Structures are given as C-alpha cells and as structure tokens.
Amino acid sequence: MTDATxxxxxxxxxxxxxxxxxxxxxxxxxQATPTITRSRGAARVSSPLVAYVRDARKGDVSVxxxxxxxxxxxxxxxxxxxxxxx
Amino acid sequence: MSSHREAPEISKDPVADNTDVYAFxxxxxxxxxxxxxxxxxxxxxxxxxxxxxxxxxxxxxxxISNRGDARADLTYQFRFTTTIRNxxxxxxxxxxxxxxxxxTWNRPQFYSVTRVERGQQPHTLASGLxxxxxxxxxxxxxxxxxxxxxxxxxxxxxxxVFAGQRAEGFHVDLGSIFDLGTLRPFEMLHxxxxxxxxxxxxxxxxxxxxxxxxxxxxxxxxxxxxPTRPLDAGSVIGVWATASRQKTRIHDDDDGGWTPxxxxxxxxxxxxxxxxxxxxxxxxxxxxxxxxxNDDKAFAQYVxxxxxxxxxxxxxxGVFPNLAAYAKPRAxxxxxxxxxxxxxxxxxxxxxxxPVLADMLRLNLAIPPATSPNVLGLIGGDPxxxxxxxxxxxxxxxxELRAVAGATIPLVDPSFTPDGAASAVTDGTANTNAPYLDTxxxxxxxxxxxxxxxxxxxx
Numbered sequence: 030m031t032d033a034t035x036x037x038x039x040x041x042x043x044x045x046x047x048x049x050x051x052x053x054x055x056x057x058x059x060q061a062t063p064t065i066t067r068s069r070g071a072a073r074v075s076s077p078l079v080a081y082v083r084d085a086r087k088g089d090v091s092v093x094x095x096x097x098x099x100x101x102x103x104x105x106x107x108x109x110x111x112x113x114x115x
Numbered sequence: 116m117s118s119h120r121e122a123p124e125i126s127k128d129p130v131a132d133n134t135d136v137y138a139f140x141x142x143x144x145x146x147x148x149x150x151x152x153x154x155x156x157x158x159x160x161x162x163x164x165x166x167x168x169x170x171x172x173x174x175x176x177x178x179i180s181n182r183g184d185a186r187a188d189l190t191y192q193f194r195f196t197t198t199i200r201n202x203x204x205x206x207x208x209x210x211x212x213x214x215x216x217x218x219t220w221n222r223p224q225f226y227s228v229t230r231v232e233r234g235q236q237p238h239t240l241a242s243g244l245x246x247x248x249x250x251x252x253x254x255x256x257x258x259x260x261x262x263x264x265x266x267x268x269x270x271x272x273x274x275x276v277f278a279g280q281r282a283e284g285f286h287v288d289l290g291s292i293f294d295l296g297t298l299r300p301f302e303m304l305h306x307x308x309x310x311x312x313x314x315x316x317x318x319x320x321x322x323x324x325x326x327x328x329x330x331x332x333x334x335x336x337x338x339x340x341x342p343t344r345p346l347d348a349g350s351v352i353g354v355w356a357t358a359s360r361q362k363t364r365i366h367d368d369d370d371g372g373w374t375p376x377x378x379x380x381x382x383x384x385x386x387x388x389x390x391x392x393x394x395x396x397x398x399x400x401x402x403x404x405x406x407x408x409n410d411d412k413a414f415a416q417y418v419x420x421x422x423x424x425x426x427x428x429x430x431x432x433g434v435f436p437n438l439a440a441y442a443k444p445r446a447x448x449x450x451x452x453x454x455x456x457x458x459x460x461x462x463x464x465x466x467x468x469x470p471v472l473a474d475m476l477r478l479n480l481a482i483p484p485a486t487s488p489n490v491l492g493l494i495g496g497d498p499x500x501x502x503x504x505x506x507x508x509x510x511x512x513x514x515e516l517r518a519v520a521g522a523t524i525p526l527v528d529p530s531f532t533p534d535g536a537a538s539a540v541t542d543g544t545a546n547t548n549a550p551y552l553d554t555x556x557x558x559x560x561x562x563x564x565x566x567x568x569x570x571x572x573x574x
Contacts, residue, residue, distance in 0.1 A: 077365075077376075078376065079363055079365060079376040079377070091377075093362060093363060093376035093377030093378075094376065095376070096361060096377065096378055096379065097378065098362060098377045
C-alpha cells in the first residue's frame with residue numbers, strides 16, 4: 030500500500046470514528062453546503078479528502094476537499110464506514 | 116477586555132482571536148477611512164524563539180455594510196503565507212534584520228489583499244506583500260520604527276495597507292475588573308472593600324498583530340459616493356471584523372503539521388468593543404462568534420437588560436440607586452450598540468443604520484476628524500469618536516462603563532436622572548503603552564523583547 034493510499038485509508042477510517050459519535054461540527058448560519066445523491070460514476074480525486082459522518086442514521090457523508098465541502102446522501106457508504114470503524 | 120480571550124473557544128486559539136476593531140476618518144487624510152483589526156492578544160514581547168505571527172490557515176476579514184441590512188456589502192480579505200529560509204537553524208533571525216527584506220530574517224511572512232463586493236467575484240488587489248518581523252531587540256531588529264514605514268504598502272485605488280505587530284492600543288485594568296468588578300479608584304465602595312488605588316493598565320507593554328487598511332471614503336460608502344451631509348442615511352457604514360478557519364484539519368504524521376480541509380467557518384467576530392465580552396452570556400459566546408451581525412436580534416435581550424447594569428448597584432451598594440430603580444429596557448444601549456443613534460438625539464449627528472439589530476461599529480463618514488479630539492468621544496462632546504466608529508485613542512472602557520451605569524439613558528429617556536457616579540466611573544487607567552503614531556497605521560511601535568521588563572513577582 031502506497032503512502033498516499035494509506036493516508037487516504039486512514040482519513041476515511043477517521044471519518045468512520047466520527048460516525049461513532051465522537052464530535053459534531055455544525056455549519057455556520059447562512060452558509061449552505063450543497064447536497065448531492067451519490068453518483069455511480071467512477072470518481073477521480075487527485076487531492077486528499079476528509080469524509081465526515083455526523084449522524085449515521087441520516088445516511089449523509091460530508092466530503093471535504095481543499096476549501097470545498099459536498100454532502101453526499103449515501104446510506105450504503107455510511108454503513109460501510111460505520112462498519113469499518115468497529 | 117475589548118475582545119481579548121472573550122469566549123471559551125477562541126481563548127484557546129489566539130492566532131484567530133480578534134481583539135479590537137477600529138474605524139475612523141483618517142485625521143491626516145480626511146478624504147479616507149482607516150480600518151484596523153487586531154488579533155493575537157496579550158503578546159509578551161520576549162515570547163521567543165517562535166515569535167507571534169498571523170496564521171497561514173486563518174482567513175482574516177474586515178467587513179463593511181452600507182445598505183442597512185447588516186450584511187457585508189464589501190469585504191477585505193487577508194491571507195498569509197510563511198516560509199523558512201534556512202531549515203538548518205533554530206534561529207528566528209540569523210543576524211541583525213535591517214530591512215523587512217533582509218534574508219537574515221529566517222521566517223518571513225507574506226500576504227495578499229482581496230476585495231470582495233457583494234455579489235461580485237473577488238478581486239485580488241495585491242499579493243506577496245511583506246509583513247515586518249516582530250520587535251525582538253536592538254541587536255536583532257535595530258531601529259525598529261523604520262520597519263513600519265517599510266511595511267506600509269500602497270495598493271491600487273489610492274489605498275494603503277499594513278499587517279504586522281503593533282503596540283497594544285487598548286488599555287484596561289484587567290487585574291481588578293475581573294476580580295468581581297473591582298474599579299480600583301472606587302474600591303472603598305465595593306461590596307468587599309479595600310483602600311482606593313490607582314488603576315493598573317493590564318495591557319501595558321504588550322503587543323498585538325494588526326491588519327490596517329486605509330481607503331478612500333468612496334470605497335466604502337453606498338453608491339461609491341463621498342458623503343458630506345452627516346444626516347444623510349447613506350453617510351453611515353457598519354464595520355466588523357472576523358477570523359475564519361476551515362471546517363476540519365488532519366494531523367500529518369510525516370511533518371507534524373496540520374492540513375486543513377473544507378470551507379471556511381467563522382470562529383471570531385468583533386464590532387463594538389466589549390460586546391461579546393460583557394454583554395453576551397458565557398454559554399452563548401462561542402455561537403455569537405460564529406454568527407453574522409444580521410443574526411444579532413437573538414442577543415438584543417442582553418443589550419436592553421444588561422447583566423452588568425444589575426451588577427453595578429449590587430457590587431457598589433448605595434452608589435447607583437437610580438440605576439437600580441430603572442426598570443425599563445435600555446433603549447439607549449440598543450441605539451448605541453445595535454442600531455446607531457438616530458437623528459435628533461445629538462444635534463447634527465446620527466449614525467443610524469436602520470431597524471436591523473446588529474453589533475457593528477457605525478461610522479458616519481461625513482463627520483470630519485476632530486481638531487481637538489476627546490478620548491471620551493461622543494459623550495465627551497466629540498462626534499469624531501466612539502461610538503461614531505472608533506479611533507485608536509478612544510477610551511472605550513470608560514465610555515461603556517458610564518453608558519452601562521446610566522449616563523446615556525437621558526438620551527432616549529429625559530425623565531431619568533443618572534446617578535452622580537455614572538459620570539465619574541472609570542477603571543482608572545490611561546494609555547501607558549507606546550505612543551500612538553500621527554500617521555497610518557496609527558498604533559504605536561511594538562514593545563521590544565529585549566527591552567521588556569518581566570512582571571512583578573507572584574504573590
């Protein structure tokens with residue numbers, strides 16, 4: 030496993046820990062975050078990213094790349110992240 | 116203090132902690148306005164070897180609202196980048212720094228200035244601007260005052276900017292005022308009395324980091340006008356500053372640093388001095404810091420029924436009987452802090468921005484600088500000063516103490532007679548920091564590390 034891949038895995042695992050209810054980050058008032066439903070298309074991500082699950086029951090994953098944040102509604106992904114954190 | 120360590124969360128993040136905001140018509144260039152936002156409180160000048168600096172991961176902003184809705188119509192953004200020239204030394208400087216461009220400064224910092232108009236794309240005015248080093252001492256940063264001149268950078272549009280360490284310009288008796296509201300000149304009258312004493316300036320000899328920008332009035336006013344009529348609504352602007360951090364960060368085991376991710380979220384805000392400090396309850400201070408002024412209606416109850424106005428009669432029994440008996444909502448404080456004073460209260464003056472309740476400094480651009488300024492500003496008969504904006508010289512602690520004590524109630528309720536103490540109350544301090552400058556950036560030369568005298572032995 031390359032360093033880059035390993036780091037990405039650890040970040041994703043960290044997000045899984047967040048899903049277990051460690052911390053909560055609330056968006057500031059008036060600053061909307063776009064929400065999309067997961068696309069099955071192949072993803073191409075060249076930068077590190079952080080995935081954050083605030084409430085696993087909602088099935089939403091907040092993905093942060095650079096100065097952007099996208100909330101993806103993907104219960105299946107949330108379930109897998111939650112499972113990975115156990 | 117004005118806003119130094121004023122909320123639980125930001126007190127743990129000094130690099131993003133906005134301590135004071137100033138907005139005033141420039142006394143030496145009255146066609147312009149100077150805006151200053153200070154950060155990184157209570158800098159002990161000898162705090163090396165890793166001296167104070169702006170955060171590369173912080174978005175610093177100064178906002179201006181000019182159409183009455185307490186939303187930013189114009190924002191100046193400041194972003195910093197720090198480099199290390201020599202990776203093989205622990206030294207901040209490898210020899211005397213004689214110029215801000217000297218390579219003996221091992222950790223130079225640079226910044227960009229971006230102007231954002233409401234609804235428009237950001238416009239970068241300049242980048243690669245140099246921050247001066249901190250004042251270390253006569254061997255490392257000799258003749259420090261000349262760094263100030265070097266670090267004042269011209270910007271397009273007849274603007275100029277400075278970012279770097281300055282002497283603290285705000286004075287207050289920290290040691291006494293947080294000891295159950297003690298005011299040393301009146302200690303004999305305190306509920307737990309002791310002999311009266313002279314106030315001690317708790318910020319004496321300390322530094323801050325300032326971002327100062329001077330721009331033409333037309334850069335800030337509604338419709339790009341240069342206001343000349345004080346009673347025109349378009350003559351008044353609202354000003355506040357913020358600091359924001361990205362939503363999360365990950366510790367990088369490879370280099371021991373942190374990598375930020377996500378959009379910026381506001382972690383510090385400041386308009387009027389002492390608003391979050393002594394108006395907002397502790398449980399709500401962090402939330403207040405994350406909100407915009409447009410959301411301040413939720414905090415109006417703490418302005419119209421301020422906790423401090425109830426504490427003064429309790430802590431100083433018998434000194435404030437009229438204040439203690441006053442049961443009406445404090446419309447005077449609401450006007451001063453949340454809407455600005457409407458016309459008709461002070462002859463020839465107003466700084467009202469309409470009905471939206473919002474904590475902002477409110478500056479009437481058509482009021483010329485005073486030829487003989489009074490540090491008590493408007494309550495001292497000088498409409499060129501606080502709460503008409505805020506100058507570096509303004510004694511905002513005394514002004515706000517007297518306002519809370521009831522001195523300004525007659526402005527809106529002539530039936531009220533202030534207690535005699537309301538016009539005398541003070542923390543007893545004067546500015547014993549470095550002298551202010553007569554020219555931009557106005558705040559004094561920062562205190563030097565070598566020149567610093569350690570504090571008194573602990574008792």
